[in-house]
Amino acid sequence: MELFGKTLGRGDKTSFRFGVASFPDGSPISLEVKIIVGVNEGPTVTLLGVQHGDEYNGMEVVNRLMGSLKPGDLTGTVIGIPVSNPLAFNTGMRVTPPSVGYENLNLNRVWPGNPKGLLMERIAASIWENAIVGTDYVIDLHEGGRAFMARYIHARGTQETDRLVGDEIRRLCRFFGQGIPILGGVRTRSHMMGSLSIQAGLRGIPCIGPELGGGSRIWPEFVETGVQGVRNIMIGLDMIQGEPVGSEMEQITAPESSWPKTDMGGVMYNRCELGDIVEEGELLGVLKDTTGSLLEEVKAPYRSVILDTRYIPTVYPGDWTFHCGKIV
Ligand SMILES: [Zn+2]
Structure with a gap:
């Protein structure tokens, strides 16, 4: 299969940096990408961390999970991007600083991006083209960031995404389990239309957003919940073997x-x-x-x-x- 311009075969496990833009001095702006192609054919799951630059636990979830998966035990393919917005991450800010990107600075408001657009739109377009189009499920890891602590799964859609992928999203949330509350329902606020979950949903790709942790630090217990939740999803999708943890715990869904x-x-x-x-x-x-x-x-x-x-x-x-x- 062809991913990020690379030809990969069954059983491959690889990581590399993928250029998405450049700084004024010519040095590259790039993303770390990890890919595991299981020996058995199956669905593709994309994991994104750090769309917001002050949200660190998702990065650790992606790294821990990708580190633990073996191609020989995997059905399907997993793509992991630990840090999706390096410009925000490197400055410790939620969004890209104005000095870098001018406007449209929140990566999670510019999907599906634009390869001829502003800087963040170009980075989004690059991730979109390589890691979202053609994938079957997206898990977009967020948290409270600097000022908040969070513990729930963001699973809101529009009427249209709910029609297209609502059932699949509810299934993913149930697989994630562990008693984590779900924010479901249908939203109408237009400023969220550029979020990855909405734009992926409009193209028939279910995307959920676990929100775990915050306060600009890495919390082992939230990382563990995230890793286990993604593993539970992969078990539910028959991508890996194992017993899901916490699937019997009641999850409240807030509409x-x-x-x-x-x-x-x-x-x-x-x-x-x-x-x-x-x-x-x-x-x-x-x-x-x-x-x-x-x-x-x-x-x-x-x-x-x-x-x-x-x-x-x-x-x-x-x-x-x-x-x-x-x-x-
Ligand atoms: Zn976020």
Whole structure:
């Protein structure tokens, strides 16, 4: 088979750097790519880490998983890109800095990219052409980034993607298992139309986004959950042998979610934890000023499972606080 311009055969396990653009001084902008072609024919799964440059656990999930897979035990093909946006990653920022890319800087808003477009659109187009088109499943690993902690699977679609791949996405989420809540439902916000999950879905390729960890550090327990979740999916797809872990644990599916906001800036004191089930009106956090005086209380808008919490406590008015997945 032909992948990233390379001819690969059954049983191959390889890694290489793939040029996607260049810096002004001519040095290459490239991605590390890992590919394992199983000895048996089967589906292709693409794993992406670090679409957002301050989200590190996905990189480790990709590396751990690719390191543990043997071509002789594999049915199908796995493509792994540990760091999908090296420009954001190298500067420790969620999106590419303006000095580098000018605009359209969030990689997960410019899919499917444009080979003749702006820098991030070109990088997206390169990944799209080589690792998304022709693949059967995409697992796009995210997390809370610098300011948040997250623990759920992002599996939202539009009406059209839900029609095309909704059942497959729900199946992947169930395979992932381990009691990880699912944010499902159908979205209408147009600024998310450039996300990989939507654009892949529109082409009939199911893409889920596990959101595990945050706070700009690598958490062994979240990495372990991610590795096991992907392994569970591969077992479910008959790509590897084994017993799935945590498939019996109940997963809540939230059909919608919201982030209560504060009207003032201040310092957030969390009163909830990831995975908590909270009732409508229940206290999630208290906002204080820098002298410790209470400014506002943040309460759950409805019965919810907590999907994200603050990691960095300083908030501006209108900032996201706690991500509430509605329980119906
Ligand atoms: Zn992200």
